[in-house]
């Protein structure tokens with residue numbers, strides 16, 4: 001992978017240094033997976049497809065009536081006035097954005113450095129949008145493995161969301177083409193037991209596990225109950 005910056009910029013240079021990825025000023029071949037850094041921000045590109053985190057596209061889903069119909073929000077209802085959630089597998093942060101819209105302060109862990117930079121860039125642009133700035137202000141990104149990160153936390157979150165990529169999801173024809181670019185970076189989850197144990201040891205009120213409708217349980221653990229949507233299922237493990 002390279003970082004393509006059509007114009008020399010401090011930001012692109014800094015990113016190249018930080019990620020240890022070569023910076024180029026000539027557009028890479030179409031079949032190559034590359035990051036593009038320009039005045040508009042950061043995107044992941046290949047074969048004419050471009051993936052850029054864009055929270056403004058989620059604005060219709062954040063309207064109160066629509067938000068309340070989201071299965072994630074139904075599954076994460078809480079009486080706590082200042083609830084805190086851990087999103088242990090942040091990806092592009094869309095689920096975190098929904099939780100933050102519902103009032104949660106969300107601590108997001110993403111271990112892939114490139115995905116974390118794409119998410120950081122999406123958050124930066126969202127902070128400039130009036131309807132999103134306060135919501136994104138409740139989101140904090142940590143570029144680290146959540147299994148280690150959760151072991152170091154010294155408080156009890158209300159909710160932990162787990163949405164690791166399972167091997168079968170890689171093949172899904174339902175995944176939009178540009179999201180398939182992201183899946184080239186994502187590693188299938190090989191340590192389900194450790195991820196679930198790290199979450200359980202924090203003793204949150206509830207752990208939510210996002211799964212394909214017919215997917216197996218994470219680490220084979222039967223949840224307290226499940227909420228089924230059209231395409232996804234939330235397995236809820238109630239701890240306290």
Ligand SMILES: C[S@@+](CC[C@H](N)C(=O)[O-])C[C@H]1O[C@@H](n2cnc3c(N)ncnc32)[C@H](O)[C@@H]1O
Nearest residue numbers: 089090091092093094095109110111145146163
């Ligand atoms: C399926 S995506 C999550 C999508 C996310 N729920 C959203 O709404 O955009 C899974 C992400 O979790 C990350 N991930 C998986 N295991 C992780 C771990 N132990 N620590 C931090 N990130 C992890 C992967 O790199 C990937 O980006």
